[in-house]
Amino acid sequence: MTITLRRRSLLGATLTATLTAALAAPALAQGYPSRPVRLIVPYPPGGATDITARLLAQELSSSLGQPFAVENRGGGASVTGTQAIAAATPDGHALGVIDTAFVVNPGLLGSRLPYDTRRDFSFVSVLVRSPLVLVVPASAPWQDLAALVRDARAKPNELTFGSAGNGTAVHMAGEQFRLAADFSFLHVPYRGGGPMITDVLAGRVHMAFGTIPAMAEHVRAGRLRALAITGDTRASLLPEVPTMAEAGFPAVDAALLNALIGPAGLPEPVLAQLAAASRRAVTSPAMTARLTQLGFEPVGGTPAEAAALLLAQITQWDRVIRDGDIKVD
Structure with a gap:
């Protein structure tokens, strides 16, 4: 009898705790946000990540009833701002919008990072992604990808590949392509995409990856x-251009991405609320139209999907960096 009563008591306590947690979660979500939210962008104003963050901030401010203010923290190849996200109080009132550098830096910088990318963040939602396009000067002899690969294999390290800088998404796309196609090139890193495009246009560089909107014109x-x-889906801005998968290189799937993250330990109800609000934001007609103009595809996934993708990307780029013996100064 005593054992039965004890079991009933334990069962009752467990049910009470479960019920309390279930009731507390919606209450916590309903009270969020209780004050203005900082949206940290680890870049100066004006870039693609900053634009995405500002569009998102406008939508979230409207839907969640508190101002979401973009705070630019540029410097250190995005590390300075990303560290500020990791160090924030995990209550949902300081978040961050990151890009591909977030998943590339662990392989490039390793122990020099002041945070652990896998453990020090909460992954809220992948907001958008954008494939990249491989371009050559109009005067170049290659009419298709196969011709370029044949020539590059026949002339090891003679062809030049331009990028917007070591470790950038376009650099990683080139390394991924080089490894998949089994050839070598001379990497020419620039300080940004503008000078890179200028030299490709002038024929001083043989090839480069770039964002589709920047190259389409x-x-x-x-x-x-x-x-x-890159990838397996043709771009609406350049529908006549084949994909890497169509050309025989399905592993070349590098893309720019933006994701919403926070410090580790964000409460589950807040995570869920932010993910749902972000999904509504990026799929709204106004934001979708603007993102399409920028060459982005809206995603708006769940926290679980964001964690799975970002962690897989860290592993993928770590392998490319290791196999390509890529170093940074």
């Missing part, structure tokens, strides 16, 4: 030739 005007789009 030059391609349409006949100043550049687009050979392939």
